[in-house]
Amino acid sequence: MASAKVITRRVAILGGVAGAGWLVGHADTLTLSPDFSNVFHAVEDWTKTTQRGLLVGDRLAKEYSTSDISPVFKANGTLDPGTNEYNAHVAQNFASWRLKIDGMVANPMSLSIPELRRLPRRTQITRHDCVEGWSAIGMWTGVPLGLLLKAAALKPGARYAVFHCTDNLTGEPAKGGEQSPGQYYESIDLRDGFHPQTIIAYAMNGKPLDVAHGAPLRLRVERQLGYKQAKYVQRIEITDSFSQIAGGRGGYWEDRGYEWYAGI
Ligand SMILES: Nc1nc2c(c(=O)[nH]1)N[C@H]1C(S)=C(S)[C@@H](COP(=O)(O)O)O[C@H]1N2
Numbered sequence: 001m002a003s004a005k006v007i008t009r010r011v012a013i014l015g016g017v018a019g020a021g022w023l024v025g026h027a028d029t030l031t032l033s034p035d036f037s038n039v040f041h042a043v044e045d046w047t048k049t050t051q052r053g054l055l056v057g058d059r060l061a062k063e064y065s066t067s068d069i070s071p072v073f074k075a076n077g078t079l080d081p082g083t084n085e086y087n088a089h090v091a092q093n094f095a096s097w098r099l100k101i102d103g104m105v106a107n108p109m110s111l112s113i114p115e116l117r118r119l120p121r122r123t124q125i126t127r128h129d130c131v132e133g134w135s136a137i138g139m140w141t142g143v144p145l146g147l148l149l150k151a152a153a154l155k156p157g158a159r160y161a162v163f164h165c166t167d168n169l170t171g172e173p174a175k176g177g178e179q180s181p182g183q184y185y186e187s188i189d190l191r192d193g194f195h196p197q198t199i200i201a202y203a204m205n206g207k208p209l210d211v212a213h214g215a216p217l218r219l220r221v222e223r224q225l226g227y228k229q230a231k232y233v234q235r236i237e238i239t240d241s242f243s244q245i246a247g248g249r250g251g252y253w254e255d256r257g258y259e260w261y262a263g264i
């Protein structure tokens, strides 16, 4: 960090970023170092921004109290990615897992779990609703995604965050027929990306995420349905379009007929 070249620059986030207008023309101190030091420089400013309440104006999902937490939170979809690579990460307690943030960013980043744990965190108790007809209330702790996006310094024209997961589904039948297999992925727009309840969670109910619930990192985007809550996240790609990714509809289930905006 000492050798990181610190520069002062303006974060240029231009049109098409609904809900993130507060960043426009906002002077920032960032570094050119392509990893963790960027985040620290964004933290101070992020804290000031949230304290000023500039993120308000977007509806919050209902939050619950600890007594509401479901005794059993069903796990769904992939319960264990089960690849040799993933099993090795489990054996090492995810010591070499990295969250990469790349695409339309000035500062691509690669963050370890301990690095993420050192950042400002948010804890929220929310209800998860799966389209299959079940719900559960859980407590999630993680880093606000907006803070990471700010540290990564989005390029003009950026519109979506795409979450690439490590699991490959075998192709479950859905909406009339066998489906082809594919890697799980999801995407959200930057309005949800900067929403205060959108976090990259590393803990559930006060404990590190377990394998069934997405260890070591998952998305929580609380105003949307269960299938948007990507588990086993390894990479966040910032893009202006997801039409070139997999089936082009912005998510594993979207490619199989589900709505892209899964509002609750
Ligand atoms: N990587 C990945 N993320 C995923 C899934 C999945 O199969 N793989 N399933 C989704 C669905 S449909 C739901 S309801 C939730 C389930 O989260 P849980 O296992 O923590 O209950 O994860 C979502 N995220």
Ligand SMILES: [Mo]
Residues within 6 Å of the ligand: 076, 129, 130, 131, 132, 226, 227
């Ligand atoms: Mo789901």
